Amino acid sequence: MVAQVIDGKAFAAKVRAQVADQVAKLKEENGITPGLAVVLVGEDPASQVYVRSKGKMTVEVGMNSYEHKLDVDTSEADLLALIDKLNNDPAVHGILVQLPLPKHLDEDLVINSIDPAKDVDGFHISNVGLLGTGQKSMVPCTPLGCLMMLREHHGSLSGMDAVVIGRSNIVGKPMAQLLLGDSCTVTIAHSRTKDLPDVVRRADIVVAAVGRPEMVPGEWIKEGATVIDVGINRIDAPEKGTNEDGSVKTRLVGDVHYASASTRAGAITPVPGGVGPMTIACLLANTLTACSRANDLPEPEGLTA
Numbered sequence: 001m002v003a004q005v006i007d008g009k010a011f012a013a014k015v016r017a018q019v020a021d022q023v024a025k026l027k028e029e030n031g032i033t034p035g036l037a038v039v040l041v042g043e044d045p046a047s048q049v050y051v052r053s054k055g056k057m058t059v060e061v062g063m064n065s066y067e068h069k070l071d072v073d074t075s076e077a078d079l080l081a082l083i084d085k086l087n088n089d090p091a092v093h094g095i096l097v098q099l100p101l102p103k104h105l106d107e108d109l110v111i112n113s114i115d116p117a118k119d120v121d122g123f124h125i126s127n128v129g130l131l132g133t134g135q136k137s138m139v140p141c142t143p144l145g146c147l148m149m150l151r152e153h154h155g156s157l158s159g160m161d162a163v164v165i166g167r168s169n170i171v172g173k174p175m176a177q178l179l180l181g182d183s184c185t186v187t188i189a190h191s192r193t194k195d196l197p198d199v200v201r202r203a204d205i206v207v208a209a210v211g212r213p214e215m216v217p218g219e220w221i222k223e224g225a226t227v228i229d230v231g232i233n234r235i236d237a238p239e240k241g242t243n244e245d246g247s248v249k250t251r252l253v254g255d256v257h258y259a260s261a262s263t264r265a266g267a268i269t270p271v272p273g274g275v276g277p278m279t280i281a282c283l284l285a286n287t288l289t290a291c292s293r294a295n296d297l298p299e300p301e302g303l304t305a
């Protein structure tokens with residue numbers, strides 16, 4: 001079997017177009033422009049690239065983008081003061097603090113100081129609890145994007161066996177909650193799981209989110225299963241030659257060995273061009289959702305869990 005490629009890049013463009021449509025309507029009918037504030041502490045180059053692309057797409061869908069770049073040795077008090085200001089700013093409907101934070105900052109404390117209604121990452125304990133109990137919440141962007149792709153491909157997920165590899169608060173755990181919400185039978189696997197190959201072999205849906213390059217080989221995948229690859233790993237690619245400075249060129253790979261998995265899976269997301277673009281699209285969708293709720297307007301259709 002040759003897997004159907006689930007084109008996250010194209011799907012994300014569709015989601016962003018839907019967001020843009022609804023933002024235009026909000027402006028026209030209600031005079032409201034959704035605003036997203038992104039806070040970046042420090043100068044990690046990968047984070048800077050990511051924050052720039054988020055800012056660009058935010059503006060493209062017609063929202064206001066507020067970028068706050070803070071020095072790497074910003075104090076916790078100063079960061080909390082900025083968050084407090086954003087919490088109280090009516091023009092800001094969504095707040096994202098780019099993770100990871102420098103080591104001297106308490107990530108849990110910082111995240112939990114964001115107004116849960118503006119927590120477009122869905123990382124605040126209050127949103128985690130609401131999601132876990134099936135109540136209306138802000139849903140983490142990456143798992144939401146994965147869920148949208150799975151629903152689009154399958155229609156109903158009811159009764160399917162799903163395995164989530166990875167138990168992070170950012171992806172694994174909320175992904176498992178969403179799959180459970182759609183009536184899958186969910187297994188969360190991790191580094192201590194006994195016989196991971198066997199666990200994966202039973203799954204109709206495999207979500208790989210561990211951050212280890214190509215750790216899931218095709219042989220583990222059940223014929224016809226749907227594979228969602230959350231990993232974005234940069235590895236050396238000597239076959240591509242060297243850069244001008246003599247360093248070896250690199251390429252992006254997922255947590256799944258794509259070539260072998262795509263001969264067994266029914267459908268698979270590529271890296272790049274799969275989950276990554278959907279994450280950003282869902283961030284914009286969440287900002288629109290937060291703005292609609294803040295103004296007692298109906299939930300944007302098709303953009304929430």
Ligand SMILES: Nc1nc(=O)c2c([nH]1)NC[C@@H]1CN(c3ccc(C(=O)N[C@@H](CCC(=O)O)C(=O)O)cc3)C=[N+]21
Nearest residue numbers: 050096097098099100121272273274275276277279280
């Ligand atoms: N508070 C917070 N929320 C986040 O959502 C968050 C974060 N912190 N910190 C960093 C990670 C990383 N992340 C990515 C999103 C999209 C792509 C993406 O679109 N990637 C492209 C490839 C980009 C390339 O070529 O390098 C793709 O997969 O096709 C990548 C990475 C969100 N993160």
